[in-house]
Amino acid sequence: MIKVGLILGIAGACRTDGIVNLTVDDIEDGGSSLIVKIPNTKTKIPRIFVVTDVGNMLELFRKYLSLRKCSSQPVGKNTMGKIPSVVASYLKLPDVACYTGHCLRRSSATLLADAGEDITTIKRHAGRKSTTVAEGYVENSIENKTKIANQVLVGTTTSAITKTVNVSIDKGR
Known part of the structure; x- marks a missing residue:
């Protein structure tokens, strides 16, 4: 269930x-992917996303879904909300209590940003209208900072950097 x-x-x-309110009927097995429909969202706009078979995720889903069909025991909001802290504890991360259910949503946005996606894609993915x-959902990760540093510094030479710095100094900046 945690995975x-x-x-x-x-x-x-x-x-x-959104996860807690999902039913087995909201997940359609398309063979090479799962299509997940979240009919009731906070914004009242239904959302759809796809889970592909990266890292055998479909096998894990199918196994879990087959077990869920045999059980009517619901998973509560508090149990679902503790998943990030359980994962953080397993990974021996500091401040485990800081990892809440909302971390999943933020992590998704950060992963997209770190992969180079634009804000429009991130908004569309998370069902957001406001840029x-x-x-605000995108964390300032070291990966993102490193990527930015490389974009700034790649292709520049020491003389180009020196020239830029000197021009800035001459203009009083």
């Missing part, structure tokens, strides 16, 4: 209650 909740949360940039709100 499936983690995959759903990150793959779909889901809120905890400002979507940007």
